[in-house]
Amino acid sequence: MPVTFRPFGQSGCRFPGGSCAPVRERLDAYLTHRTARWPATANPYLFTHPQSANGTDPVGPRFVYTRLGPHLNTRDLRTDRLLQEALAGGDAKRISEMFGMTIDTAQRYTSILGHPAFNDPALHTPRSP
Template identity: 35%
Template sequence: MRGLLLEHLDFTIGTITLDGHPQRMGNLIRTAMRAWLAERKARWPRTLNRHVLVSQQTAGTTHPVSNYFLKRQLTLHGVGLARIRSDRVLGEALATGADPLHLTVLFDLSPATAVKYAELARRLLHDPFGQQPDPGPQP
């Protein structure tokens, strides 16, 4: 996230490129990114920093925000880095057909962990709302 550059966002075709992999931006991400970019432009209209995330300390440089800054901002909003990573892994599993080998390579997961994510993704793809089939009238 710290290394995300402005050129990694393509609102025309609705993609965000993460670690060299273009992903479709959902409406929530697109709306949040546009709102942040508008705030970023209002706060630092003359910044030459190409990173999406900038702070008062980095707006006058070309450096990304620090790990500490990112972790603190997320923690202040109740989000942990482990949760974001888990969400990314699950999102990738859902988007790519729940292939454990793909998850192992992309996220450097153990095979057992990749299989768990793939199984969860398959369950969600099969039954996205967690509903069990209606057994019908009970005697």
């Protein structure tokens, strides 16, 4: 999925009881590295490597697998981020725009917020790597 780079003030980054500062710092460091390494790339994707920087194709599954490891995949990351966004505000319209889905699909995620399992405070605490 191509990335649209927006100024951080417009990113809408929210974490329940937390700060976006560490995420912003890491993303800024990576984007600085990416720009320095491939200043003229036309590749619209966030992740780039020497082969993909010369074109407009995304990195392949092997690149992602070697970075994330065997127990984590991009689908799990997206689902986790989606659920955290729902927990942070529960705005189906905003979630639909952020994740490129219909409002009906986003409402399925926000409708689970009343479930007793989501009253567990551990769900609202960022996980350690």
